[in-house]
Amino acid sequence: MELKYILTFPPESTFKSLIYDLVKEYNIRLSILRAEIEIGKGGQLIMAIENEQDNIGEAIEFLKSNGVSVSSMSDKVFHDSSRCVHCGSCVSSCPSGALTIAAPDWKLNFNPDKCIVCKLCLKSCPMGLFSMELIN
Ligand code: SF4
Ligand code: SF4
Structure with a gap:
C-alpha cells in the first residue's frame, strides 16, 4: 500500500x-x-x-x-457520490485519470488510488461534492 x-x-x-x-x-x-x-x-x-x-x-x-511540516493524507479526497448528477464537469479538470465517466452507464467513477491531490475537482464540481481531510 x-x-x-x-x-x-x-x-x-x-x-x-x-x-x-x-x-x-x-x-x-x-x-x-x-x-x-x-x-x-x-x-x-x-x-x-x-x-x-x-x-x-x-x-x-x-x-x-x-x-518541514509533514501531514499524511488519510482517505485523500472524498466524494459524496449520493448527490452526484454525473454531469462530468470534474472529469475534464482531473489530470491523473482518477475521475472517469464511461459506457455503459456513463456514471462518474472515482479511483482514489490514482488521485494526486491536486484539488482541482474541489473547485470544478458545481455542487461542491469533493472534500479533503488531513491528519498529522
Ligand atoms: S462535477 Fe460534481 S456532480 Fe458533476 S460528475 Fe463531478 S462530482 Fe458529480
Ligand atoms: S484531487 Fe485532482 S487528481 Fe484527485 S480526483 Fe480531484 S482532480 Fe483528480
Missing part, C-alpha cells in the same frame, strides 16, 4: 537538499506527485511512499527537524 504525504517547506528550508538526503541517507523510494516550491519563498510537495519501507518514521522526523 502507498502512503501519501504533504510536505510544507518554510522559506529557509528551500535552500537545503532535503529530498536528496531523504533518498540517500534514509534509503527512501518515493514518487513526487506534485511540487510547487520556490527557492527562498517555500511551498508544498506531495509524495507517495510504499509503506513497507523501514525508515519512514525516521525520515519524517528528519524532515520535521529541518522545519
